[in-house]
Amino acid sequence: MKGRCAMDRPVQSIDNVRLTDAEDAVVILDQSLLPGRTEYRVLSDAESLREAIFSLRVRGAPAIGICAGYGMYLLARRIKTESVPEFLAKLRACKDYLDAARPTAVNLSWATARMVRRAGENAGRPVPEIVRLLGEECRRIQAEDAEMCRAISEHGLTLLRDGDGVLTHCNAGPLATSRYGTALGPLLLGTERGMRFRVFADETRPLLQGARLTTYELSRAGVDVTLICDNMASIVMKNGWVNACFVGCDRVAANGDTANKIGTSGVAILARHYGIPFYVLGPTSTIDRSCKTGAEIEIELRDPEEIRSKFYREPMAPEGVRCYNPAFDVTDHSLITGIVTERGVCRPPYTESLAALFSGGDDHKEGSYEHPVL
């Protein structure tokens, strides 16, 4: 820590998703262009919102949820009717339309459902008043996410020591959330406090979120980051350079099975082989208690061209060769050392420790999980 002190490098907010001042559009930082180009996109209708989510211009489960929350508000403002039942029916249609953009990240349908629920709870009020409440709700989704990421970062940091090596997969940092991020949150928070880590970032084929986004975020924050290809994870673990794996999540089933970016389950299997703890970090909004196990999680299949040709000038495979391109895989709960949420670190058996998070409803206070003092 020589020459460094706490708050040496305060984590800068990344302006990744917001409403315009006039509240007539959602503005996103186009993550599909990073790190080469920093460009913002203005999304002012349902089609552009859905396209931005589908094309990963806005990506990462919590950020998708935040964008969808703002999108629902934007679309609610455009519904021209004084009839509350008609308004609610149209709002539900907007939800279905946006939800279809990406099926695996539960935060998308979680956020749109939250907006529909807020409207339904206020069905006794006039439409303009419901719309005003929806404006408050979407802002709350983003503000709560920032708070959750901060708490996840604090809990995650209790699992690390100064000087640790950490391997991460995909991108679960500020771009994918708000401010600190989830899996990258403890690393950013610790760095802010003068700790040092050595991070290995899997490039994350085929869309390179690790190479393009994780290394961008970490190096910008002064974290020592080394980019590796996905198939190099085993050698860095074998070399003894990795003390823990930290990954994000797109949907966590009630038994702890976790869907995250394709390749995550392979990292977990390697970590088990080398005796390295494997942690999943995410907000409680990513836990889907209606899914009993990972077998119930729908896995998004994407365009084969992402494997065959995207990012390459020369063809990397014969034209038209058959490809299988699942965007996510499910890590078995038995491979997960702990699941870190804003409410603490859950340990196996997850069916009990995850359920305990919700035992007091949304105002949960205590449960059968570690809750380090913040």
Ligand SMILES: CSC[C@@H](O)[C@@H](O)C(=O)COP(=O)(O)O
């Ligand atoms: C805090 S983001 C957690 C996950 O959403 C992240 O790890 C991930 O898998 C993102 O996938 P992506 O397809 O880039 O949206």
